[in-house]
Amino acid sequence: MRYIKAKWIHNSPEFPILLFSELDAKHWEIRKVEVYADGRMDFADGKVQSGNTDLGLVPVPSLEEIASDPEFEPVATSAEEFEAIWKVAKAGNL
Known part of the structure; x- marks a missing residue:
């Protein structure tokens, strides 16, 4: 498994500012x-x-390809960081 985190730079409150994917x-x-x-x-x-x-309908592009769009700042992250944010998200939506 790979884990990525991407900051999405925009000013619209209706869209997320951070995206985490496993x-x-x-x-x-x-x-x-x-x-x-x-x-x-x-x-x-x-x-x-x-x-x-x-979930996405197509495979997620490489970090380099995502970073080529100036609206996104992607980085690889750890399984531990992903699991921590996953638990928080699920707990807040039960």
């Missing part, structure tokens, strides 16, 4: 967390989702 070997999203400027978090996996968050 990816399989072919870059398909397994789980995702979206964090909004107001602190709200939504999540999705293959079985459940909250808010408007859903």
